[in-house]
Amino acid sequence: MSLLVARGLVKGFGGVRALDGVDLEVAEGSISAVIGPNGSGKTTLLNVLSGAYRADAGSIMFAGADMAGRPPLQFARQGLARSFQNIRLFTRLSVLDNARVGAMGGHGPSLAAVLLRLAAHRTAEAMATRRARAALDQVGLGGLADAPAGSLPYAQQRLLELARAVAGRPRLLLLDEPAAGMNMTEAMALMDIVRRLRDGGITVLLVEHNMRLVMQVSDHLTVLDFGRRIAAGGPDEIRRDPAVIAAYLGPGHGEGGAPDA
Amino acid sequence: MPQLVVSGLTLGAVYALVALGLLLIFSAARVVNFAQGQLLMIGAYLAIAAQVRHGLPAWAAYGLTLAAMALLGVVFMLVAWRPLRGRPTHLVILTTIAMGIILENLALIVWGPLPVSLPAPLVGRPWRVAGGVITMQQMFVMGTTMLALVALSLFMTRSRFGVLMRATAQDLDMARLVGIRVDRTIAAAFAIGSGLAGLAGLLVAPLYLAEPTMGGSLGLKGFVVAVVGGFGNLPGAVVGGLGLGLIEAFAARYVSAEYRDAVAFIIMIAMLCVRPRGLFGETVGERV
Amino acid sequence: MRPWMLIGWALAACLPLLLGSGYAVQVADLALLNALAVLGLNFVTGYAGQVNFGQAGFAGIGAYVTALGALAGLPFWLALLAALVVAAGASLALGLPTLRLRSFYLAMATIGFGEIVHLVLLHWESVTGGSSGLRQIPPIGIGRFVVGTDAQAWWVLLAVLALAVLVAGRVRRSWLGRAMIATADAEIAASLTGLDTLRVKLVALMLAAVYAALSGGLYAGYVRYVSPDQFGNQQAVLLFSMLVLGGTGSIGGCLIGAAVLTVLPEALRFLHAWYMVLYGAGVVAIVLFMPDGVVGAARRLGRRLGVG
Structure with missing residues (x-):
């Protein structure tokens, strides 16, 4: 059963299309992840999925309700909660x-x-x-x-x-780079917590930079590049996907790491 | 009727100048200067002091006034911008209001509570146009406003400094990173903004009398105009200013002279409710 | 309630006995009235972070509705109650469209509101008496008890203030107080917990307006004379300065700020216009050097002494 189904999400800023027709499904009870190089649209996707941004086009079905175009408040009331990449606490x-x-x-x-x-x-x-x-x-x-x-x-x-x-007590928890700024021990401890939350019945969708963490913890991954979904599947499938390797390492598998868009 | 148009446009031109100064400061420093009206008042008094008390010719008095106002603008920048960056907006607003209180009461102490006037710089016969009368000073006010708009628009779009100013407003840290001398740029914006208020003051003084409390209402009208015209839009401010002047003139005649000031605020609140970006404002996406 | 607070209130109750002259008690009474309005401002600006320069306007509505009601023969308390209701209504009318706006737009909208209220009080002469205001307003009273002296007024106003502080404390310690501060600190995060932040801001503004109207209504019954100039933008700025001086977001700070800025102009009357210059400079100095006010500075000092 999918708790969240998004189809054809488009979001542009000025002339740039941060999301260019993205599809995404999150199975109830899973830990899913969205990965991709810098600037691939991951955070924009989370912002659209939590109502912080309004999508230019596309549909979002969450817990059986059509949520596209609704304000953040209603996403929350439908059972969604999230964290922010740039921390937003009530200081x-x-x-x-x-x-x-x-x-x-x-x-x-x-x-x-x-x-x-x-x-x-x-x-x-x-x-x-x-x-x-x-x-x-x-x-x-x-x-x-x-x-x-x-x-x-x-x-x-x-x-x-x-x-x-x-x-x-959300049904779906969106985490935007929850381990950013943490050292490896702290990050591993965090992933243990995330797993326990999943076991306690909360579905988790996370955006994360640290590939090792993501591969360890996720049941399902969606890979974005330039605002498009270039792959989706389990960790093993993704690891072998040529499109993903190309996106991360650049065509030709040279040195240089993730390309900045 | 044509007379209403003339007096409305004249006052409207003054509103427009106040608004232009506000916009310039806002567009560089993101500070709304709630003391803009008091700056105008100081400008009027400085011109009077130079010309009437010390007998300087008009051109010298005006030049001196504008220079002094530019300096005062830098003082504002040092108090209301530099130490307050990143502070809650209400503190910045309160600071500029307090600066206005200081100026108003200093004027009261130095120049006394009684209204004084400034002789008009250009002497000549009033013109008769379509059944109305336009005095030289009214022409001068409107002409100067138009000139100020054109000069400012060119300055903001064509000059290096204007471009730097806009870049600074967009992203202060980035501006600093790419080597813009941020403090200087902002100081210049405050100087010009304050100078524009001074210009409005010395234009207004021959038409209406100068008194220490004259700034409050003119400053607020400047905001109304800035809001209606769309904060950040120079021609919008001028159109908004002239429009408000006209509406007030007609409202005072045909609706109620007592509530002429209320009209401006009602328009502003209505505008803020319906279209907070103003008539000509651009829509700016908010970052999450 | 902590014991030192109880002692504070008890001491306050003795104040009229300590202050010799009637004039000093009058000033003290005005400080209580200002404190009420500042406590209200603290909800919307101190907690919810929304700039409100309309507080004097709400006080004006409260004062005039109370005065008109009492002059028309309503019992004082009923007229006051009506004033609170009208002010609450006005706050909804102002807040519903404008509380979506960001900081300085809201500042302008509330200043505009204050100006409109002031102009209406000034020019609707048949009802408000215009610039000469309303005189011979019936005094504060309930049933057969009528406030007759400045000292009696002190005790009544002090009791009202104590109640107002109690209410403010309860709001602060409830979900509402937390929600107001959350809205000010990170609105998008607050709304993503399911909080209707617009509603929270509206409640904060409504509480502010009701407190202001309470202050204005009691003022009308205490001074027994109201005129438009007592509720202009200058008063709005003064209330705002009191909040910032005491310490934005602190109930104790509101009381301190109101006390200081009510007594100071009376004590420094001999300075004439120089007082206003000093006041302006003082506000600038507070913002620059003590942005969290007297209470914040005291807290920091205490921490430093505690550590060092």
């Missing part, structure tokens, strides 16, 4: 409160309930706190609940973004 809030914002989402009680501390307020707060703490424990930030989010070191800020997303 003035504590670690716990960041996760609580994620846990409460759009389900906060009314102003009257808040001011009068009605039962609705108390149960909602208790629920948010419980889910937030659980999410912090899942990523290993349980001990830092009261620290200001802005004071965390970089790697832990990434984990907090993950916790905030997880606290809302």
Whole structure:
């Protein structure tokens, strides 16, 4: 069963087509990945899939609903959560409160309930706190609940973004380069967490630069180059795909690594 | 009726000059200068001081005023831009407002609360056109505004400096990386922007009297015009300024003289609701 | 409530006994009224990060609706309640279209709103009395109790302020307060948690407007005279300065900022126009050197002393 099906996504900026008819499927319960050289459109794809950008053309079916053209808010309410490549925490809030914002989402009680501390307020707060703490424990930030989010070191800020997303109990989790700026040990630990989240029932779609990580953790990969899908399949298939090798190493398999678009 | 058109266009030209100065500063520094009206007021007083008190000929008084205003613009840049980069917008806005308060009260202390006037620089018989009368000064105001628009447009598109300015506004760090002397570029923008306010001030002083509180309303009208014309669009500001002047003149006559100032704000809020990029503004994609 | 806070409120309650002259108590009363309006501003600007220069306009709406209601024979509290409702309505009318706008556009829209309110108060003479304002407004009171002295006003206003602080604290510690700060810090991330950020901003603006109207309405009943100039853009800027001086986003800071900038102009009256120059320069200095206000500076100082 596919949780997310996108067809023919197009997104242009000025004269440049960052996405040029991309198809993507994410099977429920899987860890999927989008890979590709720099500038291939990966982050744009995540932005379109989470409603942060509106696609110029194409369809997005998510959890049985047609989501194309809807605002981010509705993607979230349909069960989608995400992290950002350039971290976007609520820096003035504590670690716990960041996760609580994620846990409460759009389900906060009314102003009257808040001011009068009605039962609705108390149960909602208790629920948010419980889910937030659980999410912090899942990523290993349980001990830092009261620290200001802005004071965390970089790697832990990434984990907090993950916790905030997880606290809302999403069906689909989009992770935009979650291991960026982490060392190998931290990144491996992160992938363990991602696996455990998948085992706990959250479908994961990640964009990642680090090929070793991606190959280890993903069940399914989609490869982008110049805004187009050039390959899709399991890790072994992708590893042998000539188009992928060419895109990453350049025609002729020379030195020089990933070409910058 | 033709007289309404003349007086509306004259005042509109002043609004346009205020807006042009605002736009120039904004387009380089991304700072909205809420003290632009007070700068105008200072310009008017400086011209009066030079010409009336110290007896300088008009051309010398004007030159001195514009030079002093350019300098004041640099002071603004040093206070309201350099130390405040990356700070929340509300702090920048509050700072420029506070600078306006300082200027207004200094003017009150130095020049007193009573209105004073500046003699018109060009003397001549008023023209009669289509049943209306245009004075030399009104012609001078409108002509100068048009000249300022043309000069500024050429400056921004043709001159190296204008191009540098726009590049700096687009991406400060990138501009610095490619070797643009960012501080100098921004200082120049503030100097020109403040000079434009001073120009508006010395044009306005012979028509209406100068007083310390004259800046508040003119400054706000400048914003309205900038918003309506589309922030960043020079001809839009001039069209918006002239348009607002006309609308106000007619609204004062045919709707209500008391609410003539409200008209501008209603137009602005309506514009912000319907089309925040203004009539002629470009749409700019937001980065995520 | 922590014990030192309780002590603070108790001390505050004794203030009129310590201040000898009636004039000093009057100034103190005005500080309480300003504090109410600044606390409101803190919701929308301090927490939700939305520039609002319309706070004086909302206070003006509150003052005039209260005054007109009370003059028309409504009991004071009912007139005040009506004022809060009208101000809340006005905040929705202003906020719904404009809270989508980015910072300085919003600043201009709210300044425009303040100007329009001011012009209406000034020119709708048959109702508002024009520039001479409304006089002989019935005093603050409920039932048979009527505020008669400046000291009584202090106690009533202090009680209202205490309630306002309590409400502000509850909002801050609830999902709403978190949502407001989240919206200010990273709006796109907030909306991707499922939060309707526009709605959050609207609630913040509505709370701001209600606090402002409460301040304005009580002002009308306390001073018993209202005129348009008390609710102009200068007042809006003053309230904003109070917020920044005290410490944006801090309830205690709002109280400090309001107290300082209410007392200072009275104490420095002999400076005349120089006071305004000093005030402008002071605001610039605060923004440049103490951007998180008195409270932020004190917190940093405390941390340094604690460490060193």
